[in-house]
Amino acid sequence: MPNKLSAEQQDEILQILKARFEKNRHRHQEMEWEKVESKLTSNPEKLWSLNEMEKTGGEPDVVVLEQDKDACIFYDCSAESPKGRRSVCYDRAALESRKKHKPENSAVDMAADMGIEMLTEEQYRALQEVENFDKKTSSWVQTPSDIRELGGALFCDYRFGHVFVYHNGAESYYGVRGFRGMLRV
Structure with a gap:
């Protein structure tokens, strides 16, 4: 099925995202991974998009730029353009x-x-x-x-x-x- 990851692929991208989230706390200081993971697992199509961002070298991570600290927004955080x-x-x-x-x-x-x-x-x-x-x-x-x-x-x-x-x-x-x-x- 297009735009859907297998359970194994979902686990893999979640592990990658969690490791990056923990390593770069300065991007989302007041946010907890459990909240992010919950949103991701209930939106598998978003996980597919994040996997595409990762596959193309974007190194997506949650970045809090807005006043709404509850917003879960991923940006490409690769040092250079993906x-x-x-x-x-x-x-x-x-x-x-x-x-x-x-x-x-x-x-x-x-x-x-x-x-x-x-x-x-x-x-x-x-x-x-x-x-x-x-x-x-x-x-x-x-x-x-x-x-x-x-x-x-x-x-x-x-x-x-x-x-x-x-x-x-x-x-x-x-x-x-x-x-x-x-x-x-």
């Missing part, structure tokens, strides 16, 4: 517009297929307040429609102690640019 999600253009329209050397996929399509959301610029900046990511890579972020309609797309990275937001043609892709996602459980 390896299994790099060398992708921004969206399907950008992918189809390329005449030569098309990448295999787009960030927007991959996120949808995985059942996760790409980060917004605001979420990306908030995540960088918890820990610094993308010191050598960059990540596509959700792009406002007015920019996208003109052929552009936004990406971010962390350099020189600051988060930078840049633009590129949405059809561009680079070996060091991927995307970060988030999942509400």
Whole structure:
């Protein structure tokens, strides 16, 4: 059955997530693993999405960025943009517009297929307040429609102690640019 893990796969991803949760308490200081695990086991489709995040190198973990301490939100916490999600253009329209050397996929399509959301610029900046990511890579972020309609797309990275937001043609892709996602459980 698609989008469903076997019992063995569920146990495996839960072990990985628990170990990461315990190792990185600074991301969720007031949250307990038992609460997270309970939410995950009652939402097997979310476990499938987290497994996809893990398989593509995202190293998902719970990060508390909002006032609601009860929210259980996972973000990609890999030091660099997830390896299994790099060398992708921004969206399907950008992918189809390329005449030569098309990448295999787009960030927007991959996120949808995985059942996760790409980060917004605001979420990306908030995540960088918890820990610094993308010191050598960059990540596509959700792009406002007015920019996208003109052929552009936004990406971010962390350099020189600051988060930078840049633009590129949405059809561009680079070996060091991927995307970060988030999942509400």
